[in-house]
Amino acid sequence: xxxxxxxxxxxxxxxxxxxxxxxxxxASVCLGVFxxxxxxxxxxxxxxxxxxxxxFATILALYGALLLLLERALHTGRWRxxxxxxxxxxxxxxxxxxxxxxxxxLIVNLVPAFLFPVWHILAxxxxxxxxxxxxxxxxxxxxxxxxxxxxxxxGLVTIGSAFVLELALGGIVALLAxxxxxxxLGQDTLGEIARxxxxxxxxxxxxxxxxxxxxxxxxxxxGAAFGLIxxxxxxxxxxxxxxxxxxxxxxRVRAHFLPTRGNALLWGLAAGAGYAxxxxxxxxxxxxxxxxxxxxxxxxxMLLRAGTSLMHMLTTATVAVGWYEALxxxxxxxxxxxxxxxxxxxxxxxxxALVLAGAMTARTTDTPFASASTLLTGVAASLLGLLFxxxxxxxxxxxxxxxxxxxxxxT
Numbered sequence: 302x303x304x305x306x307x308x309x310x311x312x313x314x315x316x317x318x319x320x321x322x323x324x325x326x327x328a329s330v331c332l333g334v335f336x337x338x339x340x341x342x343x344x345x346x347x348x349x350x351x352x353x354x355x356x357f358a359t360i361l362a363l364y365g366a367l368l369l370l371l372e373r374a375l376h377t378g379r380w381r382x383x384x385x386x387x388x389x390x391x392x393x394x395x396x397x398x399x400x401x402x403x404x405x406x407l408i409v410n411l412v413p414a415f416l417f418p419v420w421h422i423l424a425x426x427x428x429x430x431x432x433x434x435x436x437x438x439x440x441x442x443x444x445x446x447x448x449x450x451x452x453x454x455x456g457l458v459t460i461g462s463a464f465v466l467e468l469a470l471g472g473i474v475a476l477l478a479x480x481x482x483x484x485x486l487g488q489d490t491l492g493e494i495a496r497x498x499x500x501x502x503x504x505x506x507x508x509x510x511x512x513x514x515x516x517x518x519x520x521x522x523x524g525a526a527f528g529l530i531x532x533x534x535x536x537x538x539x540x541x542x543x544x545x546x547x548x549x550x551x552x553r554v555r556a557h558f559l560p561t562r563g564n565a566l567l568w569g570l571a572a573g574a575g576y577a578x579x580x581x582x583x584x585x586x587x588x589x590x591x592x593x594x595x596x597x598x599x600x601x602x603m604l605l606r607a608g609t610s611l612m613h614m615l616t617t618a619t620v621a622v623g624w625y626e627a628l629x630x631x632x633x634x635x636x637x638x639x640x641x642x643x644x645x646x647x648x649x650x651x652x653x654a655l656v657l658a659g660a661m662t663a664r665t666t667d668t669p670f671a672s673a674s675t676l677l678t679g680v681a682a683s684l685l686g687l688l689f690x691x692x693x694x695x696x697x698x699x700x701x702x703x704x705x706x707x708x709x710x711x712t
Contacts, residue, residue, distance in 0.1 A: 314375065315371075315372045315375040315376050316372070318368045318369070318371050318372040318375070319368070319369060319372040321365075321368050322364075322365045322366065322367075322368030322369035322371075322372060323365070323369070324365070325361045325362070325364060325365025325368065326361070326362060326365040326366065326369070328361045328365075329358045329359075329361035329362035329365060332354055332355075332357055332358035332361065333355075333358050333362075335354055336351055336354045336355050336358060336418075339351050339354060339414070340414040340415065347414035348413050348414045348417060348589055349586065349589050350414075351414045351415070351417075351418050352417065352418045352421055352586050352589050353586050354418075355418035355419070355421075355422065356418070356421070356422065356425075356582035356583060356586065357583075359422050359582065360456070360457070360460075360579055360582065363456075364453050364456060364457040367449055367452070367453045368453065370449070371446065371449060371450055371453070374446045379446075380444065380445045380446035380449070381444045381445070381446060382444065382445055383442030383443070383444065383445070384437055384442065384443055384444070384445045384448040384567070385437075385445070386430060386433060386434035386437055387430075387434060388434065389431045389432070389434040389435035389438070390431075392427050392428075392430050392431035392434055393427075393428070393431045395423070395427050396423075396424060396427035396428045396431060396607075399420050399423040399424040399427060400420075400424055400600040400603055400604070401600070402420050403417055403420030403421060403423075403424060403599060403600065403603075404598075404599055404600040406420065407589075407599055417589070421582065421585060421586075421589075421599075421603075422582060424581070424585075424603050425578055425581035425582040425585060425603075425606070426578050426581075428577075428581075428606075428607045428610050428611075429573075429574035429575075429577040429578050429581075429610045429614060430574065432570070432574065432610070432611060432614055432696075433570055433571060433574045433614070436566070436567060436570050436696070436700065437567060437570075439700050439704075440563035440564075440566055440567050440700065440703050441561040441562070441563030441564055441567070441703070442563075443560075443563075443564045443567050443568060447549060447564075447568060448567065448568065448571045449571075450545070450549070451545050451546060451549070451568045451569075451571040451572040451575070452571045452572065452574060452575035453575060454544075454545030454572050454575065455542055455545065455571070455572035455573055455574065455575030455576035455577075455579075455617065456574075456575030456576055456578050456579040457575070457579070458541075458545070459538070459541045459542050459544075459545075459572070459575075459576050460576060460579045460580065460583075462541050463534075463537065463538055463541055466537055466541075467534060467537070470529060470533050470534070470537070471529060474525050474528060474529045474533075475525065477525065478521055478522060478524075478525035481521045481525075482521055482522075485517050485521065526655070527652075527655075530651050530655055531648045531651050531652050531655070532648065534651070535616075535644045535647035535648045535651060536640075536644045538576075538647065539616055539617070539620050539640060539643045539644050539647060540620075540640070542572050542573060542576050542613070542616075542617040542620070543569060543572065543617050543620035543621050543623075543624060545568075545572050546565060546568045546569050546572060546617075546620075546621040546624055547621075547624040547628070549568060550565060550568075550624050550625060550628050550629065551628055554628050554629060559629055560625070560629070561703075562622075562625060562702065562703040562704075562705070562707065563703040563704075565621050565622060565624065565625035565629075565703075566618050566621060566622060566625075566699055566700075566702070566703045568621055569614075569617045569618035569619070569620065569621025569622070570614050570617070570618045570621075572617050572621070573613045573614030573615070573616065573617030573618060574610075574614055576613050576617065577609065577610035577613040577614060578610075580609070580613070581603070581606045581609075581610060584606070585599075585602060585603055585606050587602070588602035588603065605654070605657075605685070608650070608685060608688070608689045608692075609650065609654070611689065611692050611693075611696075612646065612647060612650045612688070612692060613647075615643075615646070615692055615695050615696055615699070616643035616644075616646055616647050617643075618699055619639050619642060619643040619646075619695075619699065620636075620639060620640050620643050622639055622699065622702065623635055623636035623637075623638070623639030623640055623643075624636060626639070629707075630707060646688075646692075646695075649688060650685070650688055653681050653684045653685045653688065654681075654685065656677060656680075656681040657677075657678060657681035657682060657685065659677075660674040660675075660677035660678040660681060661674065661678055
């Protein structure tokens with residue numbers, strides 16, 4: 302009976318997955334054609350444009366293919382075998398090789414518009430896979446189908462949902478900041494700042510110089526950015542990334558087929574890996590388009606993205622543990638505590654990364670902040686390094702939790 306129920310409810314979902322997967326694959330083919338012709342029509346920005354085009358094409362093609370495979374698996378009942386990945390050390394070695402080759406392509410300028418995007422995509426994927434492989438070898442096995450479903454949830458559903466919600470939140474925060482600036486500075490001064498930004502090159506350096514001419518404006522704008530990037534975005538993203546795990550755990554609980562601790566943790570890591578992969582490709586493009594900041598050295602920027610990948614995977618896994626505690630162990634307060642811990646860890650990483658980006662951008666500006674930017678850069682980079690080391694111990698603690706036997710009796 303349970304099998305028949307699962308099959309009957311799975312067919313409509315299989316059809317939806319198949320249609321969505323086919324649409325994504327078709328769109329990726331169109332972007333692939335665009336990738337081949339861009340350098341002949343946009344030579345000045347061919348590298349940055351092609352990197353963006355192939356990144357979006359990869360997202361559409363990979364997740365479209367995964368949706369089609371999941372649709373096939375729901376129809377046939379296949380892909381129930383345990384998840385198996387290559388050695389984490391092999392994947393880590395391939396990651397550093399991708400960084401080296403990609404940076405050499407940029408330095409030598411060897412048809413970078415065609416060759417570099419491939420290495421950018423590989424570097425974006427390999428580190429999250431290495432962490433996932435390391436954890437999978439130390440946890441209870443979960444099915445390949447469920448792990449790929451969580452990877453797709455994190456890298457496709459969460460990225461798309463977060464983009465829409467962050468645009469909405471960003472618009473609201475920006476509107477509130479503009480209202481605050483108008484009240485504090487007056488409409489004439491606010492108009493002067495707006496005209497200065499529109500009449501000159503609107504790059505980050507010029508924006509910083511103008512804001513330092515009006516300290517109150519800098520405080521309001523900085524507070525708005527801090528509230529959005531450090532408070533609202535981390536909390537929203539952590540809720541979204543682990544929502545797929547919550548749905549899967551809830552379905553298993555209703556079917557009286559309780560997942561193990563290792564299952565829940567591995568699902569969370571897989572969702573975080575999918576999210577990190579997509580975000581690495583999209584956000585890492587600034588390393589190509591911005592030659593002045595930290596992004597001027599692409600391999601260095603992608604090393605920073607590795608830390609961000611580990612952060613995303615661990616925070617998602619932490620909330621996944623919370624959902625296990627709430628739905629399986631019946632301890633809902635632990636979900637709130639673990640969600641708060643994950644959002645705090647995400648917020649700390651974003652805070653230090655924001656300071657690092659701002660300090661490096663301000664190095665060449667004509668502001669008092671420029672003289673202290675080197676010190677702030679070193680401090681922010683050191684704090685990020687400490688967070689990365691702390692994240693390794695965080696991963697170890699999560700693995701130890703998964704290996705402990707639950708102190709409750711499931712019925």
